[in-house]
Amino acid sequence: MRDLIKMIVVLAVICTTSGVVLSYVNSATEAPREYQYVKFVQEPSMKAVLSGYDNDPIKERIKLVAGKDAEGNPIEMVVFPAKKGGETLAIAYSASAKGYHDLIEVMVGVGPDGKLTGVSIMSHTETPGLGARIVEPEFTDQFAGLDLDTTKLSAEGGSVDTLSGATSSTTGVIAAVSAALEQFPQIKKETF
């Protein structure tokens, strides 16, 4: 009996200490990790959808709250403004939706008129050779100039051609871009 108690106590203490130490390391590294994510994952995509600016959209990134999610927690968003001479030309922000396999994260650039300046795929786990071709410029270029109404499959009256053999991936990208554009009116109020 005493052995059993000793075993339970030792394991409980080791696990609790581990939990405490790790949660400390987690919060201590939160800021550097966020910065690395912005720099290596978001920055290349952001540069792909914004152009003609003279500021540093990353340094001037704005954090907003855009509505609440299913559990009532506020959804935080980061918006990158592209400015010239102090005036905001366009903004870039991200959204995600399920593709064929898992979530596809896209970065969209939107001008003040609600039209897309560009779309860039930040991350995905689609099938190589098929769905993974959503990253190709031939696919993403067709989003430039579209707005919420035209971001649909051409078969549904929009202007987006499906990638052959990758319908689910295409609709996933369209869903993510549409979700982003739907949030635009609210974001526009706080950024332009």
Added chain:
Amino acid sequence: MSVVKEFTKGFWQELPPFRLVLGLCPTLAVTTAAENGLGMGLATTFVLVNSNLIVSILRKVIPSKVRIASYIVVIASFVVMVELLMQAYFYPLFKILGIFIPLIVVNCIILGRAEAFASRNPIVHSLADGLGIGLGFTISLTILGGIREILGSGKFFGAEVMWSTFEPLSFMVKAPGAFVCLGFLLGFMNIISRRRPAH
């Protein structure tokens, strides 16, 4: 054995993965370039030294029946720590090593040293053991990564080192090349050992 002996054995007699044939899975997978091998080796060394330290400190406290469970929690905690630190300060390397960072938990070298050494030796000796074997592993990975990088892509640590008409053997940076390279290095080390009968 003296502390210094515990430290230096990690560089030859018990050099992983060539003499102490453990930890082959990450060895083959991440040594596509010298820098990746170096990064993986250092991450593993961090975990090995710290887990040896904690296991040695607690060696009289942990009951024998729950020792494996305890060692695994300790090792896994340090692996999570190294993963968070790499995400925060070495993001590109973190992306390249990918899933092999969390897999350090099941690297046999670490659990092996905890069970075979740190659980029955004093703290300073355990630290020396962890540091020596960890650094030996790092050197092995860097050399193996270097050979595969030079032959497979003409570069060393990212810098071009071969003559301009050199055709890289891309076989070297893929899985079969890893096995072949490992085999040659193992054979080479066996030849050298055989020539020193005193050891």
